[in-house]
Amino acid sequence: MKSQKSIALVTGASSGIGKATAERLTIAGYTVYGTSRRGAQANPQPFAMLPLDVTRDESVDATVKEVIRLEGHIDLLVNNAGFGVAPAGAEESSIEQAQAIFNTNFFGMVRMTRAVVPHMRRQGGGRIINIGSIFGFLPMPYMALYVATKHAVEGYSESLDHELRTRGIRVSVIEPANTSTQFDANALEPDSQLEEYREIRVSLVKKMKELVETGDKPDVVADAVLRAALAANPKLRYTAGGRARGLQLLRRFAPPRLVDAGIRRDLRLDAALPGKTS
DSSP: OOOOSOEEEESSOSSHHHHHHHHHHHHTTOEEEEEESSOSOSSOOSSEEEEOOTTOHHHHHHHHHHHHHHHSOOOEEEEOOOOOBOSOOGGGSOHHHHHHHHHHHTHHHHHHHHHHHHHHHHHTOEEEEEEOOGGGTSOOTTOHHHHHHHHHHHHHHHHHHHHHGGGTEEEEEEEEOSBSSSTTTTOBOOSSOOGGGHHHHHHHHHHHHHHHHTSBOHHHHHHHHHHHHHOSSOOSEEEESHHHHHHHHHHHHSOHHHHHHHHHHHHTTGGGSTTOOO
């Protein structure tokens, strides 16, 4: 007998947003399969954990096939797996590091989507929810590669939603602001640190740490995922939390020069230039 309950597959569910989302969906009545590179963990979870490396085609295919074998269908895919690079000048990351972050944050999402969509098409419906960021519509100096992946998530998701809507499948993007997780602790250090960026790098690492510590709880993002999953007519974009909504409105309605000046003032970018004082 295959399960008649709604089945959700959540990537990057070992901690943070992914774990909170898997827990929230379980409470809401989904049968949830979370994934991480390590698979099942010592601490018991209210949902099953499967091993998955989103950067490897064979791992993605094996995990999706296992869920289909166990349950017969997948109704919801939440693409959450991802990482960042610690604040640094864009030129401080090599091409290999740029490829690595895209391979997880963007191509990992593409691999998961390609593996799941054929099953959703055959069953006549499904939901795909991609965890994006406010940095999918805003710039963040000294985090250019991470921001680029989130802009890519936005464009891919909106285009994909148009493609799949007539198949009964809807695609949404969740746009959190800074969230209180281990994201900053897990960020990669740039692989070529230049003296020219040392002061601003130290300043922005401290700034990002403060933003993460005072950020929204992962449950705020999980609640937005659930809203998107259960909506009869889902929106393409869901901001998560008051700060994210405020920034979305600012981006949409404020003059571009005002937004530009606000970013530079908030991050004290001009004060870091040679010859400038704070």
